[in-house]
Amino acid sequence: KLLIFSPTPNISPRQSPSTVYGAVMNINRGNPVGHEVIVDSWPDFKAVLTRPQREVLALGDFAGYIFNIYAAFYRDLDVYRKLLLDTDAINWDQTFALCGSRLLFLREELRDEETRFNPGFTFSSLNSSHIDLLDETWHFGGSEHSRRYLANMVQCFPSTCILDSNGHPISWIIMESLGTLRHGYTLPSHRRRGYSSMVQRAQARRVHAAGFPVYGLVALDNTPQQKLLVSLGFQRLSELCHYCIHSPAYQ
Structure with a gap:
């Protein structure tokens, strides 16, 4: 659920x-x-x-x-x-x-906030060179099926990430085949700096501009993510x- x-x-x-x-x-x-x-x-x-x-x-x-x-x-x-x-x-x-x-x-509209990066950090999209990292950090990763799935999602659907000064992703999110915002993740060493909210806001605007509905699915016990989405202007739906x-x- x-x-x-x-x-x-x-x-x-x-x-x-x-x-x-x-x-x-x-x-x-x-x-x-x-x-x-x-x-x-x-x-x-x-x-x-x-x-x-x-x-x-x-x-x-x-x-x-x-x-x-x-x-x-x-x-x-x-x-x-x-x-x-x-x-x-x-x-x-x-x-x-x-x-x-x-x-x-x-x-409800997404709330607008100023984006502030560390010097050298940039918005980008995920690509095939990032699949190993995505698979390692995904709860259901670690198999050839999961790698093919993630590679397929990255190739076929919009994604947003923040790259550090070395060009490595430190926070990201993907839209998958049902149109949901999924696979949001921020590396532990970069948490509590607002990067997750930045990529989710940027991704939401991107998919909405393309005409897609903007929504995400969150586990019942994932309270931090629920609070984050509410802070961004997402509305918890009734069912x-x-x-x-x-x-x-x-x-």
């Missing part, structure tokens, strides 16, 4: 499927990771599911729940349940993660985002 935060401006309060919306936005902008959309009916749909294209998963390099992630939104629980259980929308023989939520966007990981090997 993850808390959902959003500063998204110019959106009236209403139920909104932001994980699905983020995935659809990426599909409509070149579909860099090969996702597709499934609905119960068209055009009057009551349940929506986004998933990796079957031919992408068939390549083998993108197996496991890190890559095989679904996003779901529904207005009718029975219709949603039928879509999952009575169709081939989900391959239950594979390991996957299902991200589902019903959200309430609250309008939780649930990640369900299905592994047929453990059934």
